[in-house]
Amino acid sequence: MDLELRHLKTIRAIADAGSLTRAATALGLAQPALSAQLKRIERALGGALFTRGRFGVRPTALGELVLDRACVLLPAVRELQEEAVRFARAWEGMPRFRLGGTHGPLLGGLVDRLAKSHPQVAVTTRTSWSEREIAALVVEGRVDFALVGACGESPPPAADRLVWREIAVDPVFVMLGRDHPLAERREVELAELARESWTDVPGDGCFADCFAAVCARAGFTPVRVYETDTASCVHLVQVGRAVGLCRATFPPAPGVVTRPLAGAPLHWRHLVGWHPGSSAAGVAGPVVAQARAAHTEAAARSTSYTRWLADHPGFGATSPAAVG
Missing domain, CATH: 3.40.190.290 (D-Maltodextrin-Binding Protein; domain 2)
Incomplete structure (x- = not known):
């Protein structure tokens, strides 16, 4: 499986929520579906991204690395999309x-x-x-x-x-x-x-x-x-x-x-x-x-x-x- 932007958004959502349950609610997913998606992402990246405990989840060292890169990539992609939309709108005929x-x-x-x-x-x-x-x-x-x-x-x-x-x-x-x-x-x-x-x-x-x-x-x-x-x-x-x-x-x-x-x-x-x-x-x-x-x-x-x-x-x- 190739890593996609939506996967980085999922990882970011889990880290922000601090638990799979809260992250699933925020993403509009069932928790089992989110857990399965996280496992696929972890296999693609070669290791566990979060440790699970009674009080929620915490990022592993690999998870911290991925989150640091996501903090750079996600805003950059969002700005690219916004700039592209503005450029396209500027050249509309009407x-x-x-x-x-x-x-x-x-x-x-x-x-x-x-x-x-x-x-x-x-x-x-x-x-x-x-x-x-x-x-x-x-x-x-x-x-x-x-x-x-x-x-x-x-x-x-x-x-x-x-x-x-x-x-x-x-x-x-x-x-x-x-x-x-x-x-x-x-x-x-x-x-x-x-x-x-x-x-x-x-x-x-x-x-x-x-x-x-x-x-x-x-x-x-x-x-x-x-x-x-x-x-x-x-x-x-x-x-x-x-x-x-x-x-x-x-x-x-x-x-x-x-x-x-x-x-x-x-x-x-x-x-x-x-x-x-x-x-x-x-x-x-x-x-x-x-x-x-x-x-x-x-x-x-x-x-x-x-x-x-x-x-x-x-x-x-x-x-x-x-x-x-």
Whole structure:
């Protein structure tokens, strides 16, 4: 049997998991099948790669050698594949904008503006709750641009692989039902919401930790936080089951008002990213400009945000500046 890349991935998975049972689960295999595959690999390499004990498996000296080589070969092959995909995509005949984004109002605005300014160019989208997943699609050459957000000053995903430009910085607002006692306030103190349940969309950044930290500084721990899709967040606020966290550009919804939190304890940076070696790099400037214009339009549709921005000039759309 000749050694293949998939065999190196299997060896790496077993070492990472520390047991055949956990590795089989991660690889989607039955344990007997994985054990049989490992034996075939060990025969091909001339010796045992792991010693087995009551607490799992540990690599042998031969296993350490193979793992060291795998740590070099697997990333190199992955980078080769990514570069090949980017190269192939760059020479496709039909020009297009392939956009990836997390769920929010800016992606739709950017699609609309690109479609209007370049009617001859196809625009396609991919969405995910995961900023890291969207960034990975750009790294792999499957998406041209990523439109994502980062909490506070946290770095964007794949900062060492992609070029990022900041589009805007928004405060995080609170969504309240129109009948909520604080709905008529121009801004709300976070501590006044200490007894509320909260709702928010999921994500894989640090926002949940940042929210918990600002609540602790305000003297309370959230009663509960419902992580769900945007429509369900709005519904929970409408029926008075929770108050919501949202970006300041969140579009108006029936029965819901958005209000700034006093002191803007949380803020959100909107970012556009692309791979510097891709064909997308040549048109990144216009895409960044259109994304910034889409943000300006979204901000103008929010009366509460427009009013708030007049007194807080450090927020809103920003000038182009690399952050990664």
